[in-house]
Amino acid sequence: MAKRKRSRGALLEGVPVSEPPVRPGLVGPRRVVPRHIQRPVYARTGDPGPPISAPVRTPDEVVAMRRAGQLAAEVLLFAGKLVKPGIHTDQIDARVHEKIVRRGAYPSPLNYRGFPKSVCTSVNEVICHGIPDSRPLADGDIINIDVTVYIDGVHGDTSVTFEVGEVDEHSQMLVRETRNAMYAGIQAVRPGAPVHAIGRAIERHAQAHQLGVVRDFIGHGVGTEFHSSLQIPHYYDRRHATLLADAMTFTIEPMLTLGTPDMYLWDDEWTAVTTDQRRSAQFEHTLLCVYADQGAAGSGAEILTRTPAGEGAAEVYAR
Numbered sequence: 001m002a003k004r005k006r007s008r009g010a011l012l013e014g015v016p017v018s019e020p021p022v023r024p025g026l027v028g029p030r031r032v033v034p035r036h037i038q039r040p041v042y043a044r045t046g047d048p049g050p051p052i053s054a055p056v057r058t059p060d061e062v063v064a065m066r067r068a069g070q071l072a073a074e075v076l077l078f079a080g081k082l083v084k085p086g087i088h089t090d091q092i093d094a095r096v097h098e099k100i101v102r103r104g105a106y107p108s109p110l111n112y113r114g115f116p117k118s119v120c121t122s123v124n125e126v127i128c129h130g131i132p133d134s135r136p137l138a139d140g141d142i143i144n145i146d147v148t149v150y151i152d153g154v155h156g157d158t159s160v161t162f163e164v165g166e167v168d169e170h171s172q173m174l175v176r177e178t179r180n181a182m183y184a185g186i187q188a189v190r191p192g193a194p195v196h197a198i199g200r201a202i203e204r205h206a207q208a209h210q211l212g213v214v215r216d217f218i219g220h221g222v223g224t225e226f227h228s229s230l231q232i233p234h235y236y237d238r239r240h241a242t243l244l245a246d247a248m249t250f251t252i253e254p255m256l257t258l259g260t261p262d263m264y265l266w267d268d269e270w271t272a273v274t275t276d277q278r279r280s281a282q283f284e285h286t287l288l289c290v291y292a293d294q295g296a297a298g299s300g301a302e303i304l305t306r307t308p309a310g311e312g313a314a315e316v317y318a319r
Contacts (some may be wrong), residue, residue, distance in 0.1 A: 011259060011260070012170070012211075017259075017277040017278055018124040018127075023090060025090075025133030025179050026134040027136075030111070030116050038106065038151070039106050040108065040112075046112070046114040051225055051226045056245055056247045061153075062288065064152040065223060065304055067149050067151065068154050071151060072149045073305045074307055075103075077316060079313075082150060083295070085141075086136050088138060100118065102151055103149075107119065107148075108148035111319075113298060115131075115213050117131055118300075120144070120145070121144070121145055122146070122280075123135070124143075124149075124279050125279055126272065127257070128144065128282060140168065141164040142162065142281060144162075144282045145160060147159065148187050156222075157222050157253075159253060161283060168196055170251065171281075174281045176318075177205065177209045178211070178254060178255075178282065179210060179318060181234075182283040184201040185234065186201055186285065187301075188223075189287060189300045190291075191300055193243070195237055196240045202235070212259060213234055218233045219233070219234065220232060222250060223247070234253075245289060248288070249287050249288050252285060253284030254281075255282040256280065257279070259278030259279075263275060285303050285314070287303060298316045
């Protein structure tokens, strides 16, 4: 049976449920990674073990994180070009997998705690961790594509919610304001700031637009480990008082909803779906905490998941 949580109802009046609802398709076999490519510790067994890495990166790790972030950004830009009505999410997985391994990297989701694919594709009311399958995208869908690559011993993690063809106004607003909520969180980053400042900024933005904030999934430390012990909630809770420090690396990846942020899991134990079947969107960057004069737009955050030319999929597709 699916795991359910109590629904609190829609936050916006008149928002329809997503029709038809997303249903599982056929999941193909796991894709092969060439033997010469460096693998993370979980690649064979699926078990990453307990998080043990420090939250602050060494200078050499920061250099590697910039390279990994740039590659993740390039792959996500490539993935966005594939999004169109009729393409299967498994076809997106195949093309993204090929792109990553050709660049000498490992697709981080592959076999992480047993995840069967190389990228996450979350459509409409799927909040996150959608498994690529035989379902074709339809005109009017929205889809989050979450790309993480492992190269030079570190991970780079980024995602965007793309619009498929002609999308309704509610979905356009959801995508736009989820992107803006991510930026609001990024602007709160600086050495010495508490982690809850990020969640406060995101939650305020979401509430201003009557959007729900998913609490079941949060941002996380990332570096030599896919998920380190550092937690970055997207809602305000004063107990999350860890102080950000120079050279910390982590993700900000808010998931906002048109209705209730409550969720349940499909029987695959991965796919998280809103209980009221209203849509969800997500955006994500990997960030390096720095002093304000070094960060983006006066913040204390250097966005690592951008290309060498300074482009990220979230910014490119917003244009």
